Amino acid sequence: MKFVEPKIFLVGETRLVNEGLQGYLDHLGVCGWTTDAPSDAEKLCEVMGRLCYRSFEPGLNPNVTRVRQGNAAYLGNIVNVGHGSVLEHGYLNFIFADVSRVFTHELVRHRAGTGISQESLRFVRLDKLSAYVPMHIKENPESLEIFTRTIEQLEEVQHDLARVFDIDNIKQFDEKKKLTSAFRRIAPDGVATTIGWSCNFRTLRHVLEHRTEPHAEEEIRLVFGKVFELVRERYANVFADYEVEVVDGLPWVKTAHRKV
Numbered sequence: 001m002k003f004v005e006p007k008i009f010l011v012g013e014t015r016l017v018n019e020g021l022q023g024y025l026d027h028l029g030v031c032g033w034t035t036d037a038p039s040d041a042e043k044l045c046e047v048m049g050r051l052c053y054r055s056f057e058p059g060l061n062p063n064v065t066r067v068r069q070g071n072a073a074y075l076g077n078i079v080n081v082g083h084g085s086v087l088e089h090g091y092l093n094f095i096f097a098d099v100s101r102v103f104t105h106e107l108v109r110h111r112a113g114t115g116i117s118q119e120s121l122r123f124v125r126l127d128k129l130s131a132y133v134p135m136h137i138k139e140n141p142e143s144l145e146i147f148t149r150t151i152e153q154l155e156e157v158q159h160d161l162a163r164v165f166d167i168d169n170i171k172q173f174d175e176k177k178k179l180t181s182a183f184r185r186i187a188p189d190g191v192a193t194t195i196g197w198s199c200n201f202r203t204l205r206h207v208l209e210h211r212t213e214p215h216a217e218e219e220i221r222l223v224f225g226k227v228f229e230l231v232r233e234r235y236a237n238v239f240a241d242y243e244v245e246v247v248d249g250l251p252w253v254k255t256a257h258r259k260v
């Protein structure tokens, strides 16, 4: 048995196809257009937004005499006016490891704009159990003792069941799968596992706002607090409007522009 902390890995992000983008800009007659976006994902959102009004430069659309310059100003305005659909073009791919089934169950409730791949506990047999220890349990020695003892016992139960069915010597994988799924029913909700989670910027903003607020559960607050640190640094222009207030030792990520 091991105590673990949730781990956040950003494993993928939107990449531009520069020849294609240049082809489009040539087609539009703005072959020299550039921007100062810090990432491809933010640049793509800017391009998709500007194409709506042909606002790459004044005069392209006879109705447009002035355009905003720069990626920060452009995306700042998108957030300000709530044109969140433009932010759906930038996509990020995360892996969250050593997170509990409490966390994953809450995460998968967010459906719009997400992609999910979750470690299968029908296929992956629980052997060593790991768990995150919530603050209240950690701070109380007697409860920590109960928590530790229970997880150790549940780990032992997994070993006992594996022995009763001699699962290591079963050849048919289908049979192993059925047994593994039966055994997992006695594992704790807090068992550490892994989930791959992809989302667009708009979705991520929505999830950050809801899942870092003080009423949300501790572990998901912890994870999305870390996600915010990462994305704030890497995609500064998409998350520039957020402010952080620390509540109960965890960041509450707030904005005046909720749910763009």
Ligand SMILES: Cc1cc2nc3c(=O)[nH]c(=O)nc-3n(C[C@H](O)[C@H](O)[C@H](O)COP(=O)(O)OP(=O)(O)OC[C@H]3O[C@@H](n4cnc5c(N)ncnc54)[C@H](O)[C@@H]3O)c2cc1C
Pocket: 109, 110, 111, 112, 206, 210, 211, 215, 216, 217
């Ligand atoms: C603090 C907190 C406590 C919670 N407590 C509970 C609880 O006790 N029980 C419980 O069951 N859940 C609970 N939830 C989960 C919550 O009800 C939502 O299911 C979850 O946060 C997903 O958010 P969402 O509905 O915005 O969906 P998302 O998939 O994140 O969707 C984003 C937005 O897209 C739109 N959208 C998405 N799908 C549809 C659709 N099918 N039709 C129309 N519009 C759509 C909505 O505007 C939605 O807000 C809790 C969430 C939080 C943050």
